[in-house]
Structures are given as structure tokens and as C-alpha cells.
Amino acid sequence: MLLLQPLIGLLLISLAHGDCPILFSPVYVVVEYGKSFSVNCSSTGETDQFGLSWEKSNETIENNEDIFISVNVTDWERTLTCYMYSNEALCSQNLPVTIYKTPDNVSISIVNHRGPMIAGQQYELQCDVHDVAPVTELAVKWYKGQTLLDQTTFTEDSKTPVNVNTTLLIRPDRADDGAQYRCEAQLDLGEDGPQYPTKSLEALSAEVHYKPKHSSSTETIIQKDVVTLNCTVKANPAPVYIWYSDHLKEEISSSVLQSSTLSPGNYTCNATNSLGTDTKVFIIKSELHLSVENQCPVQLNPQRAVVRYNGSVAVNCSALVSHKGIGWEASEGAVPKTSNSLIIWRVSHLTEWDIQPFCYINYERQCQVELPVIIYKTPDNVSISIVNHTGPMIAGRQYELQCDVHDVAPVQYLTVKWYKGQTLLDQTTFTENSKTPVNVNPTLLIRPDRDDDGAQYWCEAQLDLGAEGPQHPPKETSAHINITVYYAPNIQFCNSWSPLTGTSLDSYPLNINSVLGNPRPIISWRHKASSVNSSLPLTKFDSGQYEIIASNVLSNFSCSINITVEYPPELNCSENYEVKEKTLFQFPCIADGSPKPKLSLRKNGNIIQHELFFPNWTHSGQYQVIAENQRGTINSTVTINILHDSLNYFAIVALVLGLLVFFLILVVIVLLLRRNKRGHYDLQSVKQYEMQPLGNGGPA
Template identity: 45%
Template sequence: MLTMPRLQQFIALLLITLAYGDDCPISFNIPEVVEYGALFSVNCSTNVTDHLGLSWEPNKEAAEKTGEISKTLVGEWESEFSCYIYFNETQPCSQNLSVTIYKTPDSVSISALNHTGPMIEGIQYELQCDVYNVAPAQSLTVNWYKGKTLVNQTSFTDTSKSSVNMTSYLLIQPDRTDNEAQYRCEAALNLGEEGPQPPPTVTSEPLSITVKYDCPISFNFSEVVVEYGASFSVNCSAETTKYLGLSWELNEETVEITSEISKTVDQMTEWEGKFSCYIYFNNTHPCSRTYSVTIYKTPDSVSISTVNHTGPMTVGKQYELQCDVHNVAPAQSLTVKWYKGDTLVNQTSFTDTSKSPVSKTSKLLIHPNRNDDRAQYRCEAELNLGEEGPQPPPKNKSKPLSITVQSHHILDGGCPIELKPRRAVVKYGSSVSADCKSFVPHDGIGWESTVGGVPLSKASLITWRVSQLTDWEIQPPFCYINYKQQCEVALPVTIYKTPDSVSISAVNQAMTEGNQYELQCDVHNVAPAQSLTVNWYKGETLVNQTNFTDTTKSPVNITSYLLIHPVRADNGAQFRCETELNLGEEGPQPPPKNTSKPLSIPVHYAPEIKSCQPWSPKKGSSLDSYPKHLHSVVGNPHPSISWKHNSSPVNASAPLTETDSGQYEITASNHYGESNCTISITVEYSPELICEESYEVKEKTVFSPCDVEGEPKPELSLYKEGKRIQLFNGFKWNDSGLYQLTARNKHGSVNKSLTINVQYAPRLFASQQDFVVAKDYRIILQCNSSGNPEPEMWWSFNNKNISTGRRYITFNIEKATSTSAGNYTCIARNEIGRQEKVFTVKIKDNSRSYVLIAVVISLLVLLLICLLFFLWRRQRASGRYDVTTLKSNEMVPLSNGGT
């Protein structure tokens, strides 16, 4: 029977149910989006006044008789909240609310998947964007940018609420216009209108790609030179690993899946020696490189002849010789050399680009004199095919052509004598001689000279000779002859002397980049100055020449100057000067040369910091190692380096520690200027784990027990009983135990052992929950629990606690009565939470049992009567029997109804 208070509660609950239906009259004031780890407040309120209390847990004792309750919480991954409102003592109604917890990524990085180095034009590559430790994944969008242009977006369907690592991919097929293009990826968390505005984003460092747009094919020879009709082979290899195959033909069926293919020609009989090697990247976009083979053929014949002339040649006239080279290739590599005896007198090259054999002609003009009588001329065809061609170059020679030279008659005014040599070139202090020869009868011939004159003689040849010529101002000696009248021919004499020394110097020793300076070459005691050439060299390169017009015959000192505009690349360059005395055909061959010692020039220039990229030194190194290691700072004189961090000077030689990462300003300075830039420095060091020996953690809580330090960010691995397990992704109730945590980066690894004690709310277990027994029977209710910490347990019946215990409790009902029927609640509670389990007991009425027994007995009696009646009926159906009184000890057969 309902009491009045309970009736009122029932009516109130009924009215609320009619008013709100299935909804609980509770409302929340709570942010829908919260950052992980942030504090936030939540309010639970009701507009119903007739209630027993509001509570954050299903516990009537914790309910507050108020219209609003609140609590402050920390944003955790499983942020689900329930608010309870009580209208009676045992059955509250509740509302649940979930909060979206978000976390911006720890880092976003971009890389090329399975590729390093330059990319090949037209090949497909995959870029990878790694987003680390972000939540919720379902709200994440990865935006891909090329430069400032958005080129792709990736969304995710992962419904994980806790932080995860996500990866997005982008396929690209770069061409040459993409060389040095920069790609980046951006992680954006789109959390709706209730989330932060604008949406939080984290962007990767840009990835700059280099595109190689030459076809990535190489040959084993830079050039092949082969004789016509000979064999040769060449190999073609791929310079990349991203390809399908190679072929010598533009035909997919001939593609070979290999890194190198060979081409062999047994007999080269085509003059167009071009071979193309194709590399296939897909079915439609092969590229190729063409390999050219130089095919040569030596001449069939080389012959020499005179043009439009036969017979002897006459002194003083011009004649033309012709060299015919028949059937030679390639003409562009042909040189025809002309020899007089063994002396090279001329050579001819050709510009004809024909690759097949041609015939070529070279001509030589000559002016023979008497000394050329019986001289032999020949021509030689030489094929200069470069370093790859045959060495020495193949040569074909003509047969020699011998010429006959006859003197013509001396005309009036001519002097019938010949000097040999026609000009005398002699080194100072050396001997000199010249012959004078007459071609006609005469009345006397002689030499007139200030030194070594020869008296008149009837001979046809006389010689002027001086054993040691030391007269710089010698007048040219002349040979004279008495023929009809006296005539004479002078002998020019050149006396030379090589320099005593050649030296080079800088007019101004200190040179600064961009200014003009003068180098000086001093040539001491040289003659004749008019024959002197000063050659200037920078390294091995001829950069200038100086000639002189001084007609002084005796030795003089000569100075040559060279103007230079040095740049920093010239620092340490070596200059030298070389003198050369060009004394003509009669002079020494090759011309005498004297060279100075090299002059190394210092070029001073302001400092330049060539590399201002982020730097990651290892812990213990110093800032001094930055320019020394990377050669990133240049200048002359060598710059002094200074550093600033947070606008304060830094000792560059001090060892760097893990706390020294940040933005640094480097300044390089010398006498000519300074340069500075800001460098992002990240000090790298091996991992460190700072852990307690043991931790207590609530079930399902994402928990990182140790402080992890290290750069680059260490990769963590968690092991239990030697097996690697998922890293701290919410502990289960049975995950307590001994763990080993490993932190690893490129500088090393570290291990720590720790004990994790997982605390969890009670769990109740029972083998039987529903009991139906008769009165006076004994009932034992058993309830087991687990939980950490160990839970406190008790039995509740009719809102009264009737028994307490821990882990395992029983409740005995020795004799069940009608008052024993009802719901018994087993309750377990610890610091983490509470759980209840209801046991139902029902009592049966004994009177019902007696009636049942009586009914059963009645049925058995009725069944027995029916059985007896059945047997009686059966006996009657088998015959009739009479019983007659017999005499003592006498038996009479019964009659069977007959007589």
C-alpha cells in the first residue's frame, strides 16, 4: 500500500513524465569544444522544483536539493558526463553529454615517399604529409600547397577521439617548370562554429624539389670513333630507378626490364652513325638520348703535282703545288700538311661537314730560289679524330715531288750573287757566318764589314765569318762583285740576347674586389726589344700579349703592365708573365722563352654568409663549428664571427646544451664590411626519460607516465613481458604490471622500467540473481567484486544497509517468509566509482503445495480403479465357470457349459 509521501512522489513523477515524455528535465551549460588538457566548467540545471536532488553520480546520498549544480573538469579524451535528477529514492533519470576534445598537432612534416635526390621530368612521385598527435582525426583536413596555390585537400573518417598520427599523400608528375618548386602541407582542425575561429592550423616546412629534365640516360663512352666496316658496341644505362625498361627502338615490345642494355654492330657500313636509346616510364611517355658515332675512312690515295707547269722552275717565279686526297671521311677531321724535306711549311684544314667519303684538294704557293734546286715537297693527309680516335692519328703520305730550279739571266742593274743565309740571326757573343756565291764569271768578289771583312778573291764562293760577335752596333756587312761594274748585296744582322731575369709584381699589394689594379712584368737586359713579346697568363690561360716598338739594338730593360679587375673568385689566382723572342725563320726554333715565377694575388672582400639555413648541431658542439664545418662564411681577410641570442652576445666556443635551441643572429665582419643573418638552431641530443618507479592511472585514461626529452623528438616504444604493445592508448582494468619504456632517436636510445597500477571502478559478479523458494527455506545470496582500490561492499534491502564486507559478501536468509521477498541490492564502491547489482527473491505459498499433493493422490486412485475394471472386463470375455461342493479330497472337472 502506498503511503502518502510515496503517493506524492509517484504523482509528481507521473506528471513530469506526461510533461516531458521520455526526456529528462535537465539542461547543460557547457562548451561543446574543449582543448585537451584545458580546464572548463559545466553546469547542470533543471526547471522542475518538485524533485529530491541533482547529482553528478547515480547516488542519492550525493544529490543536492538545488536547481543547479556545477563542476570544473580537465579536458580528457573520454569526456562524457551524466547528470542525475531524483524524483524518488531509487530510480533517478539522467542526461548524458559528450564534449569534443581537440588537440593541435605536435608537428607536421612533408617528405618524398621512397625517393631522394632530383626528380625526373614526367615521372610520377608521391609526397607524404605526416601529422603527429592530433585529435579528433574526423575534424582534420590536410591542405596541400604548391607555392601559394592550394592543389589538394584530404579529409579523414577515423572516429578516434584520442590523439592519433595521420598521413596524407599527394601524387605529382613534375615537369621542368616545377624545378625548385616548393610544396608544403597544412593541417587544419575544422571544429565547427563552436570551435576556435579561425580553425587552428599547423604548417610543414616547405619541400623544394629539383627536376632533372634531361633524359636520365648515360652511355659508357662519351664518343665512339670507328673505322668504316669495323665492329663496335655501346652500352646504355638508366640514371634513375623509377622506370619500366630500356630499348634501342621506339617500340614497347622491345623494352627490356633491366638497368643497362648493349648495342653491338658487327660491321659498320652506314655513314650516319646515330643510335637512340629509349627509357620508358609508362606506356606513353618514353624519352630518349641519341648517341652519335664518328665513322672514318682513310684516303684511298694521296698525290702531289704542280699546277699548270711542267719541267724546271725558274728562280723568282711563283708556282702552285696541289695535293689530292681521294675518298676520305670525315672531311672536317682532315688536315693536309705540306713538307719541304722534313720541314713543315704549311697545313690546311677543312670545314666540309660531309660524313660520307669525299675527295679534297689542298694547294701550296712557292717562290723557289737557287737553293731550292732538287728540293723535295710532299703532302700528308692526317685524320685528327680526337682523344677517342686512334692514336697516333692515321696518316697517308704522297710520294715526294722533286723540283728543279734554274737561274734566269741577270738583267742590267741586277747583282749576280746570292747570300746564304739572306739574314743572319746570332746570339750575342756567338759565332756567325754567311756565304756569298757568284753565278757568273767576274773580276773579283769579297766581303766588306767592320768585323771580319774578306778581301777580293777570284773564287765563286767566299764566306764571311766572325767567331764571337759582340758589336751591338755592327753595320750590315755586304758582299760585292766586279761584274761589268761593281755591285753589292747587304747581309742584315740581328744580334739577340735572352733576358737575365723576368719578374712579376703587383703595383699595389692589397687588392680589393671590384677595383682596378696593375700587374708589372720586368724584363731585364734583353735584345732586340723590337722582337720581344710578353705573354700574360692567369693560371694556364693566356690573357694578354704585349709587343714593343723600341728599335734599340743593344740590351734594354722592358716593362709590361696588365690591368686587372679582380673578383673574390680570383683570390689566390696565380699570374705569370713569359717573354718570347720572335726572331723570324732565321732565328732559333722554337723561339726562346723565359718565364717569371708565379704571383699569387690576394683579393680582399667583405664577408658573405652563404648559408643561412636552419642548423641542427649536436649537444656538446659549439657555434664555432658552424662556418668551419659548412664553409658557409667567406671573406678576405677571414671574417671574425660573433653570435647573438635574444639580442645578447654569446660565447661561440661554449658547448651547446639542449636548452640553447632558438633563433641566433650570426655576424661576420672584417675591415671591408660585415654580413649577418638569423639562423634557427636546434640542438640535437640523445633521448632522456624522467620516470617515477610506479604510477597509478585510471582505467581508459590516455596517460604518458614519463617526461621524454631528446632532439629529434624520440620515438617511444612500450613493452610488457617482452612484447611491444600500443603506446599508452588508454589502459584497461587488467593492464597493471611491469612495463619497459624505450625512447630512441638518431643519437641513441634509453630504457626505463616502471610499474603501472591501473585503478578502476568496481565490477560485480554473481552466479545467480533470481531466487524462487518456498516459505521456511534457506536462501544464500552471494556477490563477488573486483576493483582497484579494493572496493567496499554492502547489501541493501528496502533502502537499508543490512550487511557489509569487501571483495566477497553473502547474505543468509535462514527461513524464508513472505517479508523476505523483494529486491536485494549488492553495492560496491571505491574511489574510482560505484556499481550495483539487484538480486530478486520470490516466496511460494505452502497451501498450494498441499492441494497439488491431494490432486495427485486422487488421480492415482482413479487410475487404479480404472485398471481393476479393465482386468475384470477382460476375465468375463474369456468364459463362465461353476463351483460345486466336492467331497473331501476330491476334485471334479468343471463344466464348460455342456452336458
């Protein structure tokens, strides 16, 4: 096993482009800081040795096959490197690892303000997110109640935890009193990341102060109805009430009066708080058949006139009793006193904004009834614009739209509605009490996102004049303003790819829906930390892990892709091969291809089950070797000579020779035995062996 330091040195050796066919499973990792993950490293090619190195630690593993490792993440900057070496050359790939940490705390506050807000004024909310990583994957979402108002993303490139503070501008109105604002911090890391956002611990409850405003400025009541004159109006702080009338002998400060105890006539109620005053007039009338004592016995029809500026108007005044004269007093269209029972106030072109006509009658005394007149004028022009900005907007940033409404009256009946496409976004009303035309310039704060690119915003000015007004409320609409939203690139799908040799990286299956960004991102590629010309054809040596990068003027987005270059089988065969007899058959060719080719052997058109093929000397001859995969088929004809087993040959020869020797020895023994049975004798003289007597002294 190699030591870590020599390995790091060897990692500096660089092979030719595309010669590092390392594959990770999974291809990238999303892991929470302090937790562990597991990864498998393998290769698409042949290798002598694998290794995994967990940088800045002593964890190094080697094997000659694929490697599996489980790692505990306690350092933000470590990298996991898989390396392989073969024939004294080495290459490596780094595993893309995203380490995340959810925020310790999320809180919401109002910037530079304490206490109640004032309706119509602008305030800034701030969301503080503490100790979160990576901030590039963070989205802060703003809510009012359950309604999503806006969201903020971040372009800062930081792997380690940071604190972020994002703000939202709001302009609360009376309906927002008591509203709950909150923010959420969510890391968008896919299925392997956290699935639930971190919410602000406490919602911000908004207290909004606003002035009183009645839904209508006048109300007519028939005296027989047992109802109250109810001046109660919603306001914050709560208003105080004061009633005024010629028929009241003392000042009344309650919000209601009982109509059954009051004389016919006009009763004015002022509702006042620290922000302003709103007035409502109650008109009490008696029924026609009731005694007209202490009442003004005339009937107006209609009881309230709504007239377009420079338009015509006609109102009847009918006497309900015998009289000594009836007439109209007005700065325009006055009608002299007459004895008729019905007189008409008529003006062909009403141009006096503050006209106050009244019908009077003389009977036992003189009395009068005023006619409420509302003169309206639709705007000369309604236009929409972006305040202090031209050109494309940036997603996540806040912008202000302004609707300019010119020369409209009366403004207290005006509603400006804001639209995006056909969706009503908001509406603005006005508390100013003015009879003459004014210009108003309400604004709307927006924070567009990528989905708003190409959206159309517009505003509409509408006068709501009540039942006596036009059947269809008059309205004027601005032209539409089209916005262009620039947003950072994003690649929706990063899938492994298996192209055929000769295909370029430009052919990677990206479509308009998988790569997002505006301006349209430029696609580039990197392999082994080096830029790659995406128009060049891929070769069979170019398999490995690639980084695809989408870039525009805002930022870059990248992801890792495993590319396996596929190619048809290739066979490297010699014309003749010699194979030992009765040994397991080994293919006589070197086969290459991706996917790995399947090999088969044929002789005379018949398939040979080569896995169980033990050839003998009779199997010599011509064979066809076939390699095939999904990309193609190739074959090669070879001549195979089956060699006799020399050891067996010599054993047979030795056995034969041994037997020959044995038979020769046996023959000799048989012949000798036969000779002994026949006999063979030597005859000698008896005298030669006759015994002689011994003398006493020896020889003479």
C-alpha cells in the first residue's frame, strides 16, 4: 500500500485528456455538517489500483476493484478524491460535495421604528438568518398570514456558515391592522437536503393607525323605522364622536342616536382621532301621510344627484302640503318661487364644483331641503411607470411602480387597482376630501422573480359613485408595461450521458426547459479542472466525470455529469493461435468496446460453448470470433492449432519402452529355465579323483 504523501505527489501526474474513467455513486453528495455519508468509486476501464483520499485527514483506502467509503463531515473545506493508476500513470476525480447547515435562528423586526405604524406610510421589515450554509442555496420567504408576499435569494459564494439580513418594504393600510408578518429561511438542496424551512420564532404583529372613514357620506332614514343613527366607524386609535344639528339642544358624544326620538332634519356626525376627521350626514324624513308638523314637507327625486362635470342634471321637488310658494335656490339653475306642486331644478352643463342647491317651501313657516350633489370627472390620463429605474429588473430585488392619475374628481371616491396580467395585485383608496380635480400618484412595491419575466403590469382608475352614479362605474386604464427580469442560471436536469464516439458535448440533451436563466446562459464544459472544447468529437478515451457550467451576467451554475463514451466492439486478433490440448479454452483475441462486448465463438457456423470448451487435437481448424454490443458487431477469422499434450506423449512412450524391456527380460528367464531342465554334464577320468595312501614321512 502506498503512503498518503507519495499518493498526493502522484496525483500531480496528468494523463491525456479523457483518460480518467472514474465514476462516483452517487455522482454528488448533499450532507449536513457533522453527519456522515457513503460513496462508491469505480472505473469504466481496466486499472491496477484504486484509492480514495479524504483530504486533510489520514483516511486513505486502496483496492484493485471498486471502493466504498463512509465519511463523517467535520470540515467545510475538505474534498474527497478518488484516484486510479495503471501502467505507472495516475489520474483522479473529486466528488462534488455540498455541505449544509440549517440556521441557528431566524427572526423578524421593523427597521428603525417602534410602536404603531401609520396607514399609507412605508416601513422596512428585516429578517435575520443566523449561521446558515451554503448561502447560495438559501431562499428567504416573506409571509403576511398565509399569503406569500415575496422571496429573496443570494448570490454570495460561501461554503462556510454566514449571517444574512434581508429586508422587505411594506406600506400597510387599515386592513393590515393586526396582520401577522413572518419570514422563513429555506435551503433548496433537493431531495437530500432539509425538507422543512426554518421559520421565524415569533411572528411580527403589525399595529396600524388609520383615520376614520365611513363607507358613505350621507344616509337617509324614514322616521317610522325603529333604527339608530349609527356613526360608528372603524379607526385606530378609536375615534371620538360629536353630533351637530339644529334639532339638538345639547352636544352628544355617543356614536349612535335613536331616530324615533329625533325630529326630521339633517344630523351631522364627526368621527375624529389623532390622524383626522370624517363626517357623515344623516337625513331623517317622515312618511308622506304623517303630519308635516315640525318637518319640511317637500320630496326630492332623486334624493342625491351624481353628475358628470359639464353634464346635465334634473331633480324634482314635490310639495307635500298646500303652500304659499315653492322654489329652488342654486348658484346655477335657480327656479323662482311658484305656486305649482312640482318644480324641477335643471342645469344643462353643470360646471360649478361646490354647488349646493336646495328646495324651499312656504306654508306655516319657511323650510328647505338641501340636495347633495356629487360632480365627478374621469381622469384625463392614467399611466404606469417604474420609479428611478430603466432597463431589465434583477430577480429578487425590490422595485417601485407608480400609477399617475391626472385630473380626477372627487378623489375620495377613487380606487386605483393594480394588475399583473389579469390578476388583481392590490388596490389603493384615498382619504382626501376634495370636490375639485386633483392628480394622484399611488405606488406599488414589487419584487419580481424568474416567473415574472415578460409579465405585464398595469393600473386602472375607477370612480365608485354609489347607486345614484352610472350603472357601470367609470374607469380609465393605463397602457401595459412589460418587464424583463434577469435571473441567475440554473440547470434543472444533470443526468448521466452515454454518447457514441464522434458526438460532441454540444449534443448533450439540453433543452429550453432544462437550462434556465436570463440573459440566456452560455454553456461551457470542464474536465479534470480544465476547459473543454465542446464542439470537438468525443473519442473512446474521453469517458469520465465532466462539469457543465451555465453562465450569464449574474452568476454561474454548474453540476457534475458522468459521461460514458460508447463505441462499437474492436477485436485485436492474430491469424494463427496454438492451444494446448484438453485445457479450458481462452479467447485468442483482445476485445474492446463500450458497453463491454459480448464474445462468442463459431466453427463451421455452429456456436461453441466456449465456457466449457476443452479442445483436443481433432478440434484444430478455422474459427470465427464475434464481439457485439449495443453499438455494433465485429468478427474475425483465426486458425487455431491444438497441440498434443507432450507430457502424456512421453508417458506413453516410457510405458511402451518399459513393457518392451519387461518382455525381453521375461524371455531370457524362460529360455534359461528351459535349458536347466534338459541337463549339461562334463565327463572326467575316475583315476584323477582316486585317493592315495599317505606316507609317514612325507614324500620319498
